[in-house]
Amino acid sequence: MAKQERSERTLEKLIVAAAEQFALHGFVKATLGGVSRAAGVTKGALFFHFPTKDDLADAVQKRGQDVLEAMLTDLASAEKPCLQVLVDAVHTLGAMLRSDPFIKAGVRIARERTAGSPAPTDFYPLWLGRLGKLLETARKEGELAADVPDLSARTLVTAVVCGVETLAWMGVSEDESRQWLGCLWELVLPVVASPDALPRVRTTAPTGASVARERAVRH
Template sequence: MTKQQRSERTVERLVSAAALEFAEHGFARATLADVSRSAGVTKGALFFHFATKDGLAEAVQLRSQDLLETAVEERGEAESSCLQALIDITHLLNVLLRDDPCVRASVRITRERMSGTSTPLDFYPLWLGRLGQLLDRARKNGELSGSVADVSAQTLITAAVSGVETLAWMGVGRAEAEKWLSHLWELVLPLLISENADLKIRTGAPAGVSISNHEYE
């Protein structure tokens, strides 16, 4: 193994350990000593790669960003409708909040740094901003009803993301949260979709993620 490979492996272990520590104990309570111990890496090696806890937090949040960008790209390729891609990504978030430490950690980091130090990598600006871009594309594609104001559509996205995140931290099971999200989309889709758009929108989770499968036509 080369020196570069060892370095990359060390960084991977540190970021993975940091995500678990931040997700479990919160950004404020987790320490660099906790991270180095969990990663099985010396403090010297940790400080060589990450001088501060903020640096580690940024690395964890970059992983969360990568997951989101990958999801947007994949759903965009799989679906011709921006609204369908948007719905699918909210369902994916329901899964990631339970299964992925980086996404859970991103939420806790954001919540604990909401005193005017928010960054574009923080959970809410990142997810709401990216889904907002999908809404803009849906508008340009003629998928949204002309009677729906942009601010109203964005409010819905905020409610969906915040609702899924809140249910996860309340300990509501994935299946129940999926049903809640599916019913939310069933309720609002008739108001969102343009009468001129020939769309068949699935409100349940996409294949491979779904526990229940609802459909709106």
């Protein structure tokens, strides 16, 4: 049992160190030697758990996926419109792109992997797919404007996410990015939301208890 526990601790050290290295240096420039040094374990231990850099990247992206799923589950647990969950999720993503090494690493891995590399947990299709599911539910709940095609709604949300990510990589402060995103939602929501749903959706970042829950998810 003690040997298994040591193995699990080593595995966790490696995944955390890999996320930090990928987030800092990117998928291409990060090295397995750098990961083993950052984790404080031997290269032999690293290769035992992760024979290739792709294997290590998959583990980091899977952990990032778990973080995002937990965040969405937390946001959806409150009784609020689907469009509000979507708005809050993108606001929270903007913060996580600056604070969570697994999210930062996941994006860099997705950007930098070559076209032929395996990517079973690629950040972009997973994240945009989950937001697309929220839009589908919003449609069923009558929260989307009847004259707005589903593809148009998904296109607008995709553009918003890309803008948030770009601001993070440009080094724009979280406060400025949050303000930018709130203004953008003010422009976008009247286009996609139904007249009944629009007054019930806040465009600004979640505050108070919501922020506390989101921080708990990130840490």
